[in-house]
Amino acid sequence: MPIDFQNIFNVLVGEVEKLAQDTLKNYVNDAKSDGVAFLNSTKADLQKWVNELAAGDMTAEEFKSLVNGQKDLLEMVALRKAGETAITIDKFENSLLNLVTTTIFSLLKIA
Amino acid sequence: MKTKKLNYLFKIFLFSALALIACNTMSYFDQYAYTQSTSIKVDAQNLMDMATEDYKSHEKEVKEVNTKIQKIYEYEKNRPKNEFTIKQWEILRDTTKDLYGGFIAMWRKNGKVGKTFIENKKEQIGKAFDQISQLESKKIKQSEVK
Numbered sequence: 001m002p003i004d005f006q007n008i009f010n011v012l013v014g015e016v017e018k019l020a021q022d023t024l025k026n027y028v029n030d031a032k033s034d035g036v037a038f039l040n041s042t043k044a045d046l047q048k049w050v051n052e053l054a055a056g057d058m059t060a061e062e063f064k065s066l067v068n069g070q071k072d073l074l075e076m077v078a079l080r081k082a083g084e085t086a087i088t089i090d091k092f093e094n095s096l097l098n099l100v101t102t103t104i105f106s107l108l109k110i111a
Numbered sequence: 112m113k114t115k116k117l118n119y120l121f122k123i124f125l126f127s128a129l130a131l132i133a134c135n136t137m138s139y140f141d142q143y144a145y146t147q148s149t150s151i152k153v154d155a156q157n158l159m160d161m162a163t164e165d166y167k168s169h170e171k172e173v174k175e176v177n178t179k180i181q182k183i184y185e186y187e188k189n190r191p192k193n194e195f196t197i198k199q200w201e202i203l204r205d206t207t208k209d210l211y212g213g214f215i216a217m218w219r220k221n222g223k224v225g226k227t228f229i230e231n232k233k234e235q236i237g238k239a240f241d242q243i244s245q246l247e248s249k250k251i252k253q254s255e256v257k
Contacts, residue, residue: 045231052227062228065217069209069235076199076210076242083137083195083246090135090251 008107015099023092031081038077042070138193140250147183148247152240154179155211156233162218163226173215180204180211199243203236210239 046067053063158176161169184200187193206212214232218224 045235049231052231057227058225058231059228061217061221062225065209065213066228066231066235069213069232072202072208072210072213073235073239073242076202076239079195079199079202080242080246084249086137086195087249087251090137093135094251094256 004107008104011107012100012103015103016096019092019095019099023088023095027085027088030084034077034081038074042074045070135251135256136192137250138190138196139253139256140247141190144183144187144190144196145244145247147179147186148240148244151176151179151183152237152244155240156237159214159229159233159236162214162224162229164223166219166222173219177204177215196243196246199239199246203239203243211236 049058049063049066052058053060058066154176158169158172161172166173180200180203184197184204187196187200190196202208203210204212206216214224214236
């Protein structure tokens with residue numbers, strides 16, 4: 001049986017494009033909503049802390065610790081996002097691996 | 112016969128090529144690491160509730176939680192491809208920063224801290240622990256890799 005490499009390649013390109021689009025679309029949407037949620041929550045926290053400082057419920061040192069802690073928290077959020085990006089790439093590669101093997105074997109009719 | 116041989120060689124070539132791109136960049140999901148991160152979060156927050164009282168009277172409890180954090184940090188350090196999680200634990204426990212490590216350092220320095228501050232800090236540190244457990248939960252399970 002002659003192997004039609006051009007046909008295999010064309011089918012794979014189409015499938016890979018679809019897979020990449022789906023993966024990236026989901027990732028971008030998640031990253032965007034995550035970022036907005038963190039900013040909104042930080043804004044609300046800052047307002048609350050300023051009010052509590054003004055009311056004398058907290059010392060200046062405690063207030064400063066909370067503001068600096070938010071910066072540290074942001075760093076941890078960024079690390080989570082960076083890690084999730086790496087995981088998304090790993091998942092994409094694993095899906096690509098499955099896609100290539102199943103597509104080729106199906107086109108070549110070999111098990 | 113020739114075609115069969117060609118198919119066989121093609122299969123070998125294909126598996127070899129794909130195996131090269133199939134190396135993950137991140138560690139796999141680890142149930143122990145996930146359980147520890149969520150469990151220590153609760154321990155740390157319970158400890159923080161004690162910070163309205165004198166630090167010296169709670170040194171034993173502080174040491175217990177610190178030891179748990181030290182143990183999971185050492186565990187995480189020895190997992191391959193785990194840089195993001197290791198860095199997260201480093202920030203959380205760093206006494207010069209303002210999360211768990213910084214809170215304990217402040218409590219030790221001042222003797223006690225205010226209740227309003229504790230409530231706010233518990234929430235902030237809780238979110239920091241969540242970053243670790245959320246990242247762990249997103250990691251690929253070894254059983255998912257075909």
